[in-house]
Amino acid sequence: MNSLTSKQSTWNWQNTQEILCPICGFDRYISIYSRLDYLDIVSCQSCSFRFVQPQPTHEELLRFYQEGYFSGNHDFHQDTNYFESREKAIESEQVTGWQFIKQHTDVFNKRFLDLGCADGALLVLARQYGARKVAGVEFSSDAADYGRLHYGLEILESSADKLLFSDQSFDIITAFDLIEHVQNPSQLFDEVSRVLCSGGIFLGGCPDMECFDDWGAEWIGVQRNMEHLSYFDSKTLSRLANKSGLKVILFEYQGFPLNNKQYKNYQALKPLSLVSKLLQPDVWSYNVLQKLRVQLKRPKHFHELMFVLQKVEL
Ligand SMILES: [Zn+2]
Numbered sequence: 001m002n003s004l005t006s007k008q009s010t011w012n013w014q015n016t017q018e019i020l021c022p023i024c025g026f027d028r029y030i031s032i033y034s035r036l037d038y039l040d041i042v043s044c045q046s047c048s049f050r051f052v053q054p055q056p057t058h059e060e061l062l063r064f065y066q067e068g069y070f071s072g073n074h075d076f077h078q079d080t081n082y083f084e085s086r087e088k089a090i091e092s093e094q095v096t097g098w099q100f101i102k103q104h105t106d107v108f109n110k111r112f113l114d115l116g117c118a119d120g121a122l123l124v125l126a127r128q129y130g131a132r133k134v135a136g137v138e139f140s141s142d143a144a145d146y147g148r149l150h151y152g153l154e155i156l157e158s159s160a161d162k163l164l165f166s167d168q169s170f171d172i173i174t175a176f177d178l179i180e181h182v183q184n185p186s187q188l189f190d191e192v193s194r195v196l197c198s199g200g201i202f203l204g205g206c207p208d209m210e211c212f213d214d215w216g217a218e219w220i221g222v223q224r225n226m227e228h229l230s231y232f233d234s235k236t237l238s239r240l241a242n243k244s245g246l247k248v249i250l251f252e253y254q255g256f257p258l259n260n261k262q263y264k265n266y267q268a269l270k271p272l273s274l275v276s277k278l279l280q281p282d283v284w285s286y287n288v289l290q291k292l293r294v295q296l297k298r299p300k301h302f303h304e305l306m307f308v309l310q311k312v313e314l
Pocket of ligand 1: 022045046047
Protein backbone atom coordinates (compact mmCIF):
# COMPACT_ATOMS: atom_id res chain seq x y z
CA MET A 1 0.00 0.00 0.00
CA ASN A 2 1.48 3.37 -0.88
CA SER A 3 1.55 6.37 1.40
CA LEU A 4 -1.45 7.95 -0.30
CA THR A 5 -3.86 5.15 0.37
CA SER A 6 -2.56 4.34 3.84
CA LYS A 7 -3.00 8.00 4.83
CA GLN A 8 -6.51 8.12 3.48
CA SER A 9 -7.76 4.98 5.09
CA THR A 10 -6.83 6.48 8.46
CA TRP A 11 -9.30 9.31 7.91
CA ASN A 12 -12.45 8.32 9.77
CA TRP A 13 -15.72 10.11 9.24
CA GLN A 14 -17.39 10.19 12.61
CA ASN A 15 -20.78 11.46 11.49
CA THR A 16 -22.48 10.55 8.28
CA GLN A 17 -26.04 10.86 7.04
CA GLU A 18 -28.14 9.09 4.43
CA ILE A 19 -29.28 11.46 1.64
CA LEU A 20 -31.69 11.50 -1.32
CA CYS A 21 -30.25 11.83 -4.84
CA PRO A 22 -28.74 15.35 -4.81
CA ILE A 23 -29.97 16.00 -8.35
CA CYS A 24 -33.44 14.48 -8.68
CA GLY A 25 -34.41 13.69 -5.08
CA PHE A 26 -35.10 9.99 -5.75
CA ASP A 27 -34.58 7.62 -2.80
CA ARG A 28 -33.41 4.45 -4.54
CA TYR A 29 -29.88 3.75 -5.69
CA ILE A 30 -27.47 0.91 -6.29
CA SER A 31 -23.97 0.71 -4.87
CA ILE A 32 -21.24 0.58 -7.50
CA TYR A 33 -18.05 0.96 -5.46
CA SER A 34 -16.93 0.89 -1.84
CA ARG A 35 -14.34 3.57 -1.07
CA LEU A 36 -11.35 3.33 1.26
CA ASP A 37 -13.25 5.37 3.85
CA TYR A 38 -15.95 2.65 3.82
CA LEU A 39 -18.50 4.96 2.20
CA ASP A 40 -20.15 3.78 -1.01
CA ILE A 41 -20.38 5.42 -4.40
CA VAL A 42 -23.95 4.80 -5.55
CA SER A 43 -25.85 5.38 -8.75
CA CYS A 44 -29.34 6.92 -8.61
CA GLN A 45 -31.89 4.52 -10.09
CA SER A 46 -33.86 7.38 -11.56
CA CYS A 47 -31.28 9.78 -13.09
CA SER A 48 -28.02 7.73 -12.93
CA PHE A 49 -26.22 10.45 -10.99
CA ARG A 50 -23.33 8.96 -8.99
CA PHE A 51 -22.67 10.19 -5.49
CA VAL A 52 -21.38 9.15 -2.05
CA GLN A 53 -23.80 7.47 0.31
CA PRO A 54 -24.04 8.04 3.24
CA GLN A 55 -22.35 11.47 3.24
CA PRO A 56 -20.21 13.11 5.93
CA THR A 57 -22.18 15.81 7.75
CA HIS A 58 -21.43 19.52 7.23
CA GLU A 59 -19.52 19.63 10.55
CA GLU A 60 -17.44 16.63 9.55
CA LEU A 61 -16.47 18.24 6.27
CA LEU A 62 -15.62 21.46 8.04
CA ARG A 63 -13.35 19.48 10.38
CA PHE A 64 -11.72 17.81 7.38
CA TYR A 65 -11.00 21.07 5.56
CA GLN A 66 -9.84 22.89 8.67
CA GLU A 67 -7.39 20.16 9.58
CA GLY A 68 -4.60 20.91 7.20
CA TYR A 69 -6.23 20.62 3.79
CA PHE A 70 -3.97 23.30 2.37
CA SER A 71 -1.02 22.76 4.64
CA GLY A 72 -0.31 19.20 3.68
CA ASN A 73 -1.86 17.06 6.43
CA HIS A 74 -4.22 15.51 3.91
CA ASP A 75 -2.96 13.78 0.81
CA PHE A 76 -4.10 16.50 -1.59
CA HIS A 77 -1.12 18.74 -0.92
CA GLN A 78 1.06 16.26 0.86
CA ASP A 79 4.68 17.26 1.23
CA THR A 80 4.26 20.55 -0.56
CA ASN A 81 3.99 24.10 0.64
CA TYR A 82 0.72 24.92 -1.04
CA PHE A 83 0.84 28.70 -0.77
CA GLU A 84 4.45 28.91 -1.92
CA SER A 85 3.80 26.74 -4.94
CA ARG A 86 0.75 28.85 -5.81
CA GLU A 87 2.85 32.02 -5.76
CA LYS A 88 5.15 30.46 -8.32
CA ALA A 89 2.12 29.33 -10.32
CA ILE A 90 0.79 32.90 -10.43
CA GLU A 91 4.11 34.16 -11.80
CA SER A 92 4.15 31.54 -14.55
CA GLU A 93 0.35 31.73 -15.06
CA GLN A 94 0.09 28.01 -14.36
CA VAL A 95 -2.67 28.23 -11.75
CA THR A 96 -5.19 25.42 -12.31
CA GLY A 97 -7.89 26.63 -14.68
CA TRP A 98 -6.26 29.87 -15.80
CA GLN A 99 -5.19 28.69 -19.26
CA PHE A 100 -8.67 27.22 -19.79
CA ILE A 101 -10.27 30.54 -18.76
CA LYS A 102 -7.99 32.49 -21.11
CA GLN A 103 -8.82 30.13 -23.93
CA HIS A 104 -12.58 30.44 -23.60
CA THR A 105 -13.32 33.93 -22.34
CA ASP A 106 -11.88 37.39 -21.77
CA VAL A 107 -11.87 38.71 -18.22
CA PHE A 108 -11.14 42.31 -19.20
CA ASN A 109 -13.65 44.72 -17.64
CA LYS A 110 -15.70 41.77 -16.31
CA ARG A 111 -16.94 40.96 -12.82
CA PHE A 112 -15.17 37.71 -11.92
CA LEU A 113 -16.08 35.27 -9.11
CA ASP A 114 -14.08 32.13 -8.26
CA LEU A 115 -15.72 29.42 -6.15
CA GLY A 116 -13.40 27.35 -3.97
CA CYS A 117 -10.76 29.99 -4.67
CA ALA A 118 -8.34 28.81 -1.91
CA ASP A 119 -5.80 31.66 -1.54
CA GLY A 120 -7.28 33.46 -4.57
CA ALA A 121 -4.53 32.81 -7.11
CA LEU A 122 -7.01 32.89 -10.01
CA LEU A 123 -8.38 36.19 -8.72
CA VAL A 124 -4.89 37.69 -8.73
CA LEU A 125 -4.47 36.71 -12.38
CA ALA A 126 -7.96 37.95 -13.35
CA ARG A 127 -7.15 41.29 -11.67
CA GLN A 128 -3.85 41.49 -13.57
CA TYR A 129 -5.77 40.91 -16.79
CA GLY A 130 -8.10 43.81 -16.14
CA ALA A 131 -11.18 42.30 -14.49
CA ARG A 132 -13.37 45.13 -13.15
CA LYS A 133 -14.24 43.28 -9.94
CA VAL A 134 -12.83 40.06 -8.46
CA ALA A 135 -14.19 38.06 -5.53
CA GLY A 136 -13.84 34.56 -4.17
CA VAL A 137 -15.61 32.05 -1.96
CA GLU A 138 -13.61 29.62 0.16
CA PHE A 139 -14.54 27.03 2.80
CA SER A 140 -11.09 26.89 4.44
CA SER A 141 -10.28 29.87 6.64
CA ASP A 142 -6.49 29.32 6.40
CA ALA A 143 -6.56 29.76 2.64
CA ALA A 144 -9.05 32.64 2.73
CA ASP A 145 -6.95 34.49 5.34
CA TYR A 146 -3.83 34.06 3.25
CA GLY A 147 -5.54 35.51 0.17
CA ARG A 148 -6.90 38.52 2.04
CA LEU A 149 -3.61 39.24 3.75
CA HIS A 150 -1.15 38.61 0.92
CA TYR A 151 -3.15 39.75 -2.08
CA GLY A 152 -5.74 42.11 -0.56
CA LEU A 153 -8.60 40.11 -2.04
CA GLU A 154 -12.28 39.94 -1.16
CA ILE A 155 -12.76 36.32 -0.12
CA LEU A 156 -15.94 35.20 1.62
CA GLU A 157 -15.73 32.21 3.92
CA SER A 158 -18.66 29.98 3.13
CA SER A 159 -19.59 26.86 1.25
CA ALA A 160 -20.16 27.45 -2.44
CA ASP A 161 -23.77 26.29 -2.49
CA LYS A 162 -24.93 29.40 -0.60
CA LEU A 163 -23.61 32.48 -2.37
CA LEU A 164 -23.85 35.73 -0.44
CA PHE A 165 -24.06 37.89 -3.56
CA SER A 166 -27.00 39.66 -5.15
CA ASP A 167 -28.72 38.48 -8.36
CA GLN A 168 -26.83 38.96 -11.63
CA SER A 169 -23.79 40.49 -9.96
CA PHE A 170 -21.09 38.64 -11.97
CA ASP A 171 -20.23 38.09 -15.65
CA ILE A 172 -17.89 35.13 -15.14
CA ILE A 173 -17.98 32.47 -12.43
CA THR A 174 -15.33 29.75 -12.19
CA ALA A 175 -15.13 26.53 -10.19
CA PHE A 176 -12.11 24.30 -10.69
CA ASP A 177 -11.97 21.10 -8.62
CA LEU A 178 -14.97 22.33 -6.67
CA ILE A 179 -18.33 20.94 -7.77
CA GLU A 180 -17.38 17.40 -6.69
CA HIS A 181 -16.83 18.73 -3.14
CA VAL A 182 -20.13 20.49 -2.41
CA GLN A 183 -22.93 18.89 -0.44
CA ASN A 184 -25.71 20.25 -2.57
CA PRO A 185 -24.65 20.48 -6.25
CA SER A 186 -28.20 21.22 -7.38
CA GLN A 187 -28.35 24.26 -5.12
CA LEU A 188 -24.84 25.29 -6.22
CA PHE A 189 -25.90 25.39 -9.87
CA ASP A 190 -29.09 27.31 -9.00
CA GLU A 191 -26.99 29.80 -7.06
CA VAL A 192 -24.47 30.20 -9.90
CA SER A 193 -27.34 30.81 -12.30
CA ARG A 194 -28.90 33.38 -9.98
CA VAL A 195 -25.66 35.31 -9.43
CA LEU A 196 -24.63 35.27 -13.11
CA CYS A 197 -25.88 38.03 -15.38
CA SER A 198 -27.86 37.05 -18.46
CA GLY A 199 -25.44 35.50 -20.98
CA GLY A 200 -22.79 35.13 -18.25
CA ILE A 201 -20.32 32.25 -18.32
CA PHE A 202 -19.67 29.46 -15.81
CA LEU A 203 -16.37 27.59 -16.35
CA GLY A 204 -14.78 24.79 -14.40
CA GLY A 205 -13.50 21.26 -14.23
CA CYS A 206 -13.99 18.09 -12.19
CA PRO A 207 -12.90 14.43 -12.36
CA ASP A 208 -14.67 12.59 -15.18
CA MET A 209 -16.52 9.55 -13.82
CA GLU A 210 -16.50 8.04 -17.31
CA CYS A 211 -12.96 6.96 -16.45
CA PHE A 212 -14.49 4.67 -13.84
CA ASP A 213 -16.60 3.00 -16.53
CA ASP A 214 -13.35 2.08 -18.27
CA TRP A 215 -10.99 1.47 -15.41
CA GLY A 216 -13.27 0.50 -12.54
CA ALA A 217 -11.58 0.42 -9.14
CA GLU A 218 -8.19 0.92 -10.82
CA TRP A 219 -8.97 4.56 -11.58
CA ILE A 220 -7.18 6.96 -9.26
CA GLY A 221 -10.32 9.14 -9.18
CA VAL A 222 -12.05 6.73 -6.81
CA GLN A 223 -8.91 5.70 -4.93
CA ARG A 224 -8.16 9.05 -3.38
CA ASN A 225 -9.86 12.31 -2.33
CA MET A 226 -12.30 10.93 0.22
CA GLU A 227 -13.76 14.46 0.48
CA HIS A 228 -15.31 14.09 -2.99
CA LEU A 229 -19.08 13.70 -2.70
CA SER A 230 -20.24 13.71 -6.33
CA TYR A 231 -18.91 11.90 -9.39
CA PHE A 232 -19.95 13.74 -12.55
CA ASP A 233 -19.82 12.77 -16.19
CA SER A 234 -20.86 14.87 -19.19
CA LYS A 235 -24.43 13.51 -19.15
CA THR A 236 -25.24 14.19 -15.51
CA LEU A 237 -23.44 17.52 -15.63
CA SER A 238 -25.49 18.75 -18.61
CA ARG A 239 -28.70 17.60 -16.94
CA LEU A 240 -27.80 19.53 -13.81
CA ALA A 241 -26.82 22.63 -15.81
CA ASN A 242 -30.01 22.64 -17.88
CA LYS A 243 -32.15 22.28 -14.79
CA SER A 244 -30.63 25.54 -13.47
CA GLY A 245 -31.03 27.52 -16.70
CA LEU A 246 -27.45 27.04 -17.93
CA LYS A 247 -26.70 25.68 -21.37
CA VAL A 248 -23.62 23.68 -22.29
CA ILE A 249 -21.26 25.58 -24.57
CA LEU A 250 -18.57 22.90 -24.51
CA PHE A 251 -17.03 19.96 -22.71
CA GLU A 252 -13.32 19.31 -22.97
CA TYR A 253 -11.35 16.36 -21.66
CA GLN A 254 -7.94 16.88 -20.07
CA GLY A 255 -5.27 14.95 -18.24
CA PHE A 256 -4.58 11.26 -18.13
CA PRO A 257 -6.77 8.61 -16.52
CA LEU A 258 -4.05 7.19 -14.33
CA ASN A 259 -4.53 4.09 -12.26
CA ASN A 260 -3.05 3.78 -8.81
CA LYS A 261 0.34 2.41 -9.83
CA GLN A 262 0.79 4.89 -12.66
CA TYR A 263 -0.20 7.75 -10.42
CA LYS A 264 2.45 6.82 -7.87
CA ASN A 265 5.07 6.70 -10.61
CA TYR A 266 3.75 9.85 -12.20
CA GLN A 267 4.19 11.71 -8.90
CA ALA A 268 7.72 10.32 -8.65
CA LEU A 269 8.45 11.57 -12.15
CA LYS A 270 7.97 15.22 -11.30
CA PRO A 271 9.89 17.02 -12.68
CA LEU A 272 10.39 14.84 -15.74
CA SER A 273 14.16 14.47 -15.68
CA LEU A 274 15.94 12.39 -18.28
CA VAL A 275 16.95 9.96 -15.55
CA SER A 276 13.32 9.48 -14.47
CA LYS A 277 12.25 8.89 -18.05
CA LEU A 278 14.91 6.24 -18.44
CA LEU A 279 14.08 4.64 -15.11
CA GLN A 280 10.34 4.51 -15.69
CA PRO A 281 9.85 4.23 -19.44
CA ASP A 282 6.41 2.63 -19.07
CA VAL A 283 4.86 5.65 -17.36
CA TRP A 284 6.72 8.11 -19.54
CA SER A 285 5.70 6.39 -22.77
CA TYR A 286 2.15 6.11 -21.49
CA ASN A 287 2.03 9.87 -21.00
CA VAL A 288 3.54 10.49 -24.42
CA LEU A 289 0.90 8.27 -26.01
CA GLN A 290 -1.86 10.08 -24.15
CA LYS A 291 -0.52 13.41 -25.38
CA LEU A 292 -0.56 12.06 -28.93
CA ARG A 293 -4.20 11.08 -28.50
CA VAL A 294 -4.98 14.67 -27.53
CA GLN A 295 -3.12 15.91 -30.60
CA LEU A 296 -5.10 13.56 -32.79
CA LYS A 297 -8.29 14.97 -31.24
CA ARG A 298 -9.70 11.67 -30.22
CA PRO A 299 -10.32 12.44 -26.59
CA LYS A 300 -11.99 9.66 -24.66
CA HIS A 301 -11.96 8.98 -20.95
CA PHE A 302 -9.52 11.61 -19.75
CA HIS A 303 -9.19 12.35 -16.08
CA GLU A 304 -10.72 15.81 -16.04
CA LEU A 305 -14.02 16.93 -17.45
CA MET A 306 -13.75 20.66 -18.25
CA PHE A 307 -16.91 22.63 -18.92
CA VAL A 308 -18.08 25.99 -20.22
CA LEU A 309 -21.74 26.78 -19.48
CA GLN A 310 -23.71 29.90 -20.24
CA LYS A 311 -26.68 31.40 -18.49
CA VAL A 312 -29.59 31.36 -20.92
CA GLU A 313 -30.38 34.91 -22.08
CA LEU A 314 -33.47 36.26 -20.38
ZN1 LIG B 1 -31.29 11.04 -9.25
